[in-house]
Amino acid sequence: xxxxxxxxxxxxxxxxxxxxxxxxxxxxxxxxxxxxxxxxxxxxxxxxxxxxxxxxxxxxxxxxxxxxxxxxxxxxxxxxxxxxxxxxxxxxxxxxxxxxxxxxxxxxxxxxxxxxxxxxxxxxxxx
Amino acid sequence: xxxxxxxxxxxxxxxxxxxxxxxxxxxxxxxxxxxxxxxxxxxxxxxxxxxxxxxxxxxxxxxxxxxxxxxxxxxxxxxxxxxxxxxxxxxxxxxxxxxxxxxxxxxxxxxxxxxxxxxxxxxxxxxxxxxxxxxxxxxxxxxxxxxxxxxxxxxxxxxxxxxxxxxxxxxxxxxxxxxxxxxxxxxxxxxxxxxxxxxxxxxxxxxxxxxxxxxxxxxxxxxxxxxxxxxxxxxxxxxxxxxxxxxxxxxxx
Numbered sequence: 001x002x003x004x005x006x007x008x009x010x011x012x013x014x015x016x017x018x019x020x021x022x023x024x025x026x027x028x029x030x031x032x033x034x035x036x037x038x039x040x041x042x043x044x045x046x047x048x049x050x051x052x053x054x055x056x057x058x059x060x061x062x063x064x065x066x067x068x069x070x071x072x073x074x075x076x077x078x079x080x081x082x083x084x085x086x087x088x089x090x091x092x093x094x095x096x097x098x099x100x101x102x103x104x105x106x107x108x109x110x111x112x113x114x115x116x117x118x119x120x121x122x123x124x125x126x127x
Numbered sequence: 128x129x130x131x132x133x134x135x136x137x138x139x140x141x142x143x144x145x146x147x148x149x150x151x152x153x154x155x156x157x158x159x160x161x162x163x164x165x166x167x168x169x170x171x172x173x174x175x176x177x178x179x180x181x182x183x184x185x186x187x188x189x190x191x192x193x194x195x196x197x198x199x200x201x202x203x204x205x206x207x208x209x210x211x212x213x214x215x216x217x218x219x220x221x222x223x224x225x226x227x228x229x230x231x232x233x234x235x236x237x238x239x240x241x242x243x244x245x246x247x248x249x250x251x252x253x254x255x256x257x258x259x260x261x262x263x264x265x266x267x268x269x270x271x272x273x274x275x276x277x278x279x280x281x282x283x284x285x286x287x288x289x290x291x292x293x294x295x296x297x298x299x300x301x302x303x304x305x306x307x308x309x310x311x312x313x314x315x316x317x318x319x320x321x322x323x324x325x326x327x328x329x330x331x332x333x334x335x336x337x338x339x340x341x342x343x344x345x346x347x348x349x350x351x352x353x354x355x356x357x358x359x360x361x362x363x364x365x366x367x368x369x370x371x372x373x374x375x376x377x378x379x380x
Contacts, residue, residue, distance in 0.1 A: 109348065
C-alpha cells in the first residue's frame with residue numbers, strides 16, 4: 001500500500017475568503033480551485049443541499065454557483081439569530097477554458113466541476 | 128477491513144512488551160486535513176464528559192481567546208478523565224509553532240506520567256474510495272504495534288509526511304515518547320465529519336470506552352457549515368507552510 005495522495009504532496013488549492021451575505025440570507029460555501037495539465041477542477045462544499053436545487057452559471061471566465069438549502073440554517077451570535085437559506089459564490093478562472101466540454105458531478109454534498117483548458121497555439125518543428 | 132501488517136512485523140509482535148491499557152494516555156487533536164482531529168477529539172471531550180484541567184502555553188502562538196459560558200479559555204486546552212488526558216488546539220499551527228507545541232506537550236507528559244500519545248489527524252485524499260473511508264495507523268515505537276494489531280488498524284506502510292504532522296512526530300520521536308498516529312482518509316480541503324466518525328470509533332475501541340456516534344452523524348452537514356472559517360484558516364496556514372518550507376526529495380525506486 002502506498003499512501004501517495006497524502007497531505008502536502010498535493011498542491012494546495014486556491015481558497016477564496018468566506019463572505020456570508022446576511023441581507024440576502026446566503027452563505028458563502030467553501031470552494032477550491034486546482035489546476036491540472038489539461039483542465040481546472042473547481043469544487044464547492046454544499047452540505048444540506050439536494051442536486052435538484054443547484055444552479056451553476058458560467059459567464060466569461062467566472063463560475064457562479066447558487067444552491068437552496070433543504071432547510072433554513074441558523075446561527076446565533078450574542079443572542080442574535082441569523083438565518084440563511086442559500087449558498088452563493090462566484091469563482092474566477094485564471095486561464096482560457098473550453099466552456100462546451102465542462103462536466104460536473106454532485107456527491108456527498110460536494111459539487112465538482114471539471115473545466116477543460118482551451119489549448120490553442122501552433123506547434124514548433126524541431127530540427 | 129484488511130490488515131496490512133507485513134509478516135515480519137507480525138512475527139516481531141511476539142517479542143515486544145504489551146502496553147498497559149490502564150497507563151496514562153494523552154490524546155492530541157489540532158486543525159489539519161478535513162478537521163478530523165478537531166471533530167473527533169472535541170466529540171470525545173463532550174461525550175466522555177471530560178473535565179477541563181488547564182491550558183498549554185506555546186511561545187509565539189497568535190493571540191486568541193475563546194469565551195464559553197462567560198469563561199475565558201486559551202486556544203490549547205487540557206482535559207482529563209481517569210487515565211485519559213486530552214490536549215486540543217483550536218488554532219492551526221505553522222511548522223514552527225507545531226514544534227513548540229510538541230515540546231510543551233512532552234513536558235506535560237513528563238509531569239503527568241503519560242506513557243503514550245495518540246494523535247488523530249486527517250489524510251487528505253482527492254481520490255477517496257466512494258463507499259468506505261479508511262483509517263491508517265503509524266507508530267513511532269514498537270511497543271504500540273500491538274494496538275494496531277488488536278484493533279485491526281491497517282498500518283500506514285509507505286508515503287511521505289510533511290509540515291505540521293511531520294514536525295510534531297519528529298519531536299516526539301526525538302524525545303522517545305511512543306506515539307500512535309491515526310490517519311483517517313478525508314477530503315483534503317473541506318471539513319469531513321464523516322471521516323471523523325471512523326476516527327472516533329477507532330479511538331473508542333483503543334481506549335475501550337463506549338462512544339455513541341449518532342449525535343455527530345445527525346449534525347454532519349451543519350458542522351460542515353459551522354466550521355468553514357476554521358477550515359479556510361487551516362488551509363491558509365498549510366499553504367503558508369508549503370510556500371516557506373522545503374520539500375523533501377523523492378526517494379528513487
